[in-house]
Amino acid sequence: MLRRLREFFDSRGFLEVETPILSADTVVDRHLDPFSTEIDGIGRLAAAGTAACGCAGTDVPSAAKRLWLQTSPEFHMKRLLAAGAGAIYQVARVFRRDELGPLHNPEFTLVEWYQPGDGMDEGMQLTGELCEAMLERGPAERMSYREAFERYVGLDPHTADVAALAAAVEKCGVQPPATLAREDRDGWLDLLMVERVQPRLGFERPVLLFDYPASQAALARVRPGNPPVAERFELFVVGVELANGYHELLDPDELRMRNSRTNAQRIADGKPSLPEENRLLAAMRSGLPSSVGVALGFDRLVMLAAGAKTIAEVMAFPFDLA
Amino acid sequence: MANYSTSDFRKGLKVQLDGDPYIMFECNFVKPGKGQALYKCKLRNLLRGTVLDRTYKSGDSLEAAEIEEIQAQFLYRQQNQFVFMENETYEQYELSAEQVDDAWKYLREGMSCDIVLYNNHPISMTPPNHVVLRVEYCEPGAKGNTATNVSKPCKVDTGAEFPCPAFVNIGDLVRIDTRTGAYIERVKE
Numbered sequence: 092m093l094r095r096l097r098e099f100f101d102s103r104g105f106l107e108v109e110t111p112i113l114s115a116d117t118v119v120d121r122h123l124d125p126f127s128t129e130i131d132g133i134g135r136l137a138a139a140g141t142a143a144c145g146c147a148g149t150d151v152p153s154a155a156k157r158l159w160l161q162t163s164p165e166f167h168m169k170r171l172l173a174a175g176a177g178a179i180y181q182v183a184r185v186f187r188r189d190e191l192g193p194l195h196n197p198e199f200t201l202v203e204w205y206q207p208g209d210g211m212d213e214g215m216q217l218t219g220e221l222c223e224a225m226l227e228r229g230p231a232e233r234m235s236y237r238e239a240f241e242r243y244v245g246l247d248p249h250t251a252d253v254a255a256l257a258a259a260v261e262k263c264g265v266q267p268p269a270t271l272a273r274e275d276r277d278g279w280l281d282l283l284m285v286e287r288v289q290p291r292l293g294f295e296r297p298v299l300l301f302d303y304p305a306s307q308a309a310l311a312r313v314r315p316g317n318p319p320v321a322e323r324f325e326l327f328v329v330g331v332e333l334a335n336g337y338h339e340l341l342d343p344d345e346l347r348m349r350n351s352r353t354n355a356q357r358i359a360d361g362k363p364s365l366p367e368e369n370r371l372l373a374a375m376r377s378g379l380p381s382s383v384g385v386a387l388g389f390d391r392l393v394m395l396a397a398g399a400k401t402i403a404e405v406m407a408f409p410f411d412l413a
Numbered sequence: 414m415a416n417y418s419t420s421d422f423r424k425g426l427k428v429q430l431d432g433d434p435y436i437m438f439e440c441n442f443v444k445p446g447k448g449q450a451l452y453k454c455k456l457r458n459l460l461r462g463t464v465l466d467r468t469y470k471s472g473d474s475l476e477a478a479e480i481e482e483i484q485a486q487f488l489y490r491q492q493n494q495f496v497f498m499e500n501e502t503y504e505q506y507e508l509s510a511e512q513v514d515d516a517w518k519y520l521r522e523g524m525s526c527d528i529v530l531y532n533n534h535p536i537s538m539t540p541p542n543h544v545v546l547r548v549e550y551c552e553p554g555a556k557g558n559t560a561t562n563v564s565k566p567c568k569v570d571t572g573a574e575f576p577c578p579a580f581v582n583i584g585d586l587v588r589i590d591t592r593t594g595a596y597i598e599r600v601k602e
Contacts, residue, residue: 120447121447121449122444122447122448122449122450122471123447189420189450189471190442190444190450191442192441192442192443192444193441193442194442194443195442195444265466265468266465266466266467266468267468268451268468268469268470268473269473270470270472270473271470277448277449278448278449278470280448281445281448281449281451282451282468284445284446284448285443285445285448285451285453286468289445307446307447307448309447325446332445332446335446335447360472361472362472
């Protein structure tokens with residue numbers, strides 16, 4: 092499957108790249124928790140590094156001894172884009188804390204690719220083609236986040252208030268977590284997504300769900316409008332979320348603002364905050380080309396191809412045996 | 414009282430909910446895209462047997478139930494009470510016919526069983542997976558018939574009846590699987 096995947100990208104002119112798993116930077120996401128570790132003698136290492144490359148590493152936080160295992164290769168791949176790498180892809184090992192279940196393993200394989208110049212339409216097209224090439228389940232059908240909620244929940248996810256969302260949760264017989272706050276609108280949308288929408292997506296044909304609520308943009312750009320929507324899409328096959336794509340955010344100030352907002356949410360959730368300044372921001376300030384970036388869970392892809400029910404079945408050493 | 418947070422959630426966890434002990438018999442981790450992690454759990458009430466569906470989000474916690482499992486041997490039955498004695502402390506525990514449920518079929522004196530205690534009171538018991546019982550009555554089998562696919566009801570010394578192969582006779586010892594009630598083999602004295 093890896094060979095077929097590489098052929099797919101190689102034949103389309105993508106360059107395969109490798110980027111660090113261990114980094115001083117990490118993605119700031121409300122619901123992603125990275126593993127961290129420490130390194131000794133960082134001052135000596137940093138000095139040696141700058142001397143070797145002949146560049147004054149002004150933006151290297153020299154005191155930083157804390158390093159992060161990457162939750163995705165996103166930051167480094169975007170730094171490559173900013174440096175003019177063009178279309179790139181990577182098969183990367185990534186790490187996420189506290190994620191363990193039938194479709195989750197704390198260490199897993201992510202396929203991530205970036206195509207400069209692409210917009211939402213081209214990005215979804217390529218994702219659908221990859222899915223067809225790998226799984227042979229026919230061309231993907233497109234459905235907006237709003238259409239999916241109208242069809243399976245019976246409400247408009249962009250305009251419905253929390254009371255309406257909570258009523259819909261109750262109507263489908265689901266007991267919401269007692270700690271789910273009334274003002275956490277995205278939390279209620281997530282609950283409906285998990286209970287009502289996702290289990291129905293992608294059975295006849297793969298589904299590309301697009302135009303997410305602006306509050307769930309993460310690193311996607313937001314398209315102004317009424318309502319404004321996040322230019323983000325996800326691929327679903329037989330109820331399994333397989334890939335997530337962004338029309339990438341380019342504005343460093345916007346990212347900086349989202350990082351601090353996300354950290355505020357993390358602190359409210361009782362989680363540690365994550366560094367808001369990073370070298371991706373520097374790359375964005377120097378100019379990131381407009382692109383679409385997509386990440387696909389390779390273990391889940393293999394699971395679906397093999398007709399398995401859990402990713403543990405297709406991993407030689409799942410977490411409990413690793 | 415100890416608490417379990419969502420990262421401790423797993424099958425078999427015993428928790429306290431609305432004043433009753435529950436066992437978590439299913440726990441599924443789900444996480445939508447960039448959304449928050451949810452744990453979809455199924456819990457069985459250890460006193461009533463009723464089942465609850467509950468969804469928890471990452472960081473939630475549940476109180477641990479004061480549940481202990483002990484080994485005790487069956488002493489005797491007194492009408493609707495079954496009396497057991499803990500192997501180490503000789504402490505005696507009484508279970509009702511309702512709590513023992515179908516397991517009465519397998520209970521012979523001296524048999525070692527698992528008993529679940531909730532706040533030090535017995536709430537359920539499980540017999541060993543395999544037990545040996547003596548056949549007290551059955552129709553005589555046709556001579557020479559050693560086929561195992563023909564079965565007949567055999568009454569054993571606990572008063573229960575189990576289907577056994579035709580060659581089993583009165584006075585024989587038979588091994589029974591207590592999880593299915595199925596005959597396994599004939600046992601020599």
